[in-house]
Amino acid sequence: MTSRFTRRMATRLGLAAGLALAGAAYAQAQTTLRIFTGGQQRPDVMRQIVDGYMKANPNVKVEVEVGGATSEQQQQYLNTVLASKDSALDLILIDVIRPAQWAAAQWAEPLDAYLGAEKDAIMARYLPAYRAANIVNGKVIALPYFADAQFLYYRKDLLEKHGLQPPKTWDELKAAAQKVMAAEGNANLRGFETAGAPIEGTVCTYLVPLWGSGEDLLKEGKLNLAAAAAKKPFELWADLKAANVTPPNLAEIPTDRIRQNMQAGNLIFGMTWGYVWNRLQNDADSTVKGKIGVVPLPGFTADKQATCIGGWQVAVSAFSKNKAEAAKLARYLSSPDVAKQQAILASHLPVFPGVYTDAEVLKANPWFEQALPVVQSARSRPVTPRYTEVSEIMRTNMNAFLAGTKTADQALGDMTNRLGAIFR
């Protein structure tokens, strides 16, 4: 009796345990992580990377959600998702300008606890600018995925044909563009383009020449636009426009249009980001394969070159239901192996100094040799929780100036007034 009872009990227990185990295994297999990335951050490459991760971690399924072609379109979408505390996204790729805002809004899960005792060692591996950008008030808000900076892309073939060197100053660039345009006589060929539409990239269109003249937007936390340097960017772009080096529709050009125009063979110089290289070299419809060179941006003088820092970070959503698994994936995405993979597949600049000198990376991107010092000296756009407002003020005024609806004085005046209300 007893034995039968115990036997039955044992079978039942065994069955229950088996079910529980199966259930646990099932639950484990079901861990689904959803990562959000922008359309311009090469979601195809991210899919390849997470495929590798899923093979090594069969208990995790990673879905890649793609949205928004520009940084501010992505943020618009994310604002609505995160302001409503939606748990649909576990990991999110964010622009380098965002961590301060995300920390303030408490949208990113601080990763310190997940990094544990290794935290300092892990963070020490990154380029200093990315370490600094992702640690807000002592907390790790996100982990760097890839680095970026603006470079000068130029048509190597056309410059060589007309006996020109890549320009080191804006004046040299103007002269070179005019010479090539005049000699080529191609009505579709433009001299120089930078972002001019009312989008995030246009903030750098103002800041790069401002930094180049030795000033910055903020000085000890206070707005610093009173000096003559604050007008320099307007004067530079007005000068290039008057010389017909920039196209008449500069005010409607977003970041990726520069790449498209260059790819179609219609542009001599472009001020744009690292991802462009790979597209120009590898896209099926590129007419400029092997005809492109990349150098640091020009300055007002050859010794004072400036550039905007860019790049994307992986944050774990504070509303995710799988934070531990998400943090593990974030660490994987922010590893030297993945950085190398991205460099080869997408010409994404690595966040680890060591990867720049990797032989395979250099084979795919010979210009990375000169890129490291540029990334190391690249500067940050103002760090503030209200960055979206700051950015909107700068880009709409720059856009209005480039469209010719505001004079330099009006644009600078409006910028000063509205930024002044934020940086009081």
Next chain:
Amino acid sequence: MSDAIRHRLTPLERAERRLGFAMLAPAFLLLAAVVLYPIAELIRNSFHFNHLAQPWMGTPFVGFENYVKALGDDRFHEAVLHTVLYILVTVPGAVVIGLGLALLANQPFRVKWPVRLGLLLPWALPLVFAGLIFRWFFEYNQGIANAMLRGLGLEPLNWLTSPGLAFFAICLAIIWKSSSFVALVLLAGLQTIPKSFYEAAEVDGATKWQQFREITLPMLRPAIFVALIFRTITAIQTFDIPYAMTNGGPGNSTETLAMYIHKTTVDFLDLGYGSALAVLMFLVSAVITSVYLRHTRRDPGRH
């Protein structure tokens, strides 16, 4: 008075009435949840400071501070001005074009569906698609508008990056998009006008123009009013088409009130100020609608 009525109700009638309310309740609750509650929340928010990028400031009650700020905000004034200009151009524009389309569709065609389909298509298209299509039309390098100008040997124009031309291009897109809705409303109105009126006019020797002025227009007045009300209310909320075509640019020169509200709340996360702006837009909308309604209420006796 109402007490007297209630006393006269039989128990059956009272039960019927209770059943009536019970059957209305789900619809009412749903409406309360998706309309009344958000409006109440919006009004409450508009009296508070609530900026998601500055959560450490809390959400203190600030009285009318957000409204006072709006009255002194140049960008708000400009957005209101742009919205009014869009209303003044696109509402009459859509009604005139829509009337033409309705008269055309009302002709005794043997095959009616191609005309009706042509009328329905722009209406069925999502607004933002219409905006994107027109943006391509007016794009500087690849756009049709500049291709035509180049074909005529003229200089291409900066359609979307000069304020006047951008306003024109946006108005054109809005009129194209909304005139088909107006045409549908007016077409329904046209079909209620008895044929015999025209036959009688014909017998009396009235010209087509006289028939239009003396029969069609007066008989169509109620339909035109309905079209005007609907069109004006949607014009106050103009958002999608300028958002897709210029995103308010160049600078803020084509930004509407709805776009400014969207920017303030969704981009800047300033829910307090954004709510105050939205309440102001709601008030403007309510005032315009009530003016129209008063006008139509005076009207029906005339015909």
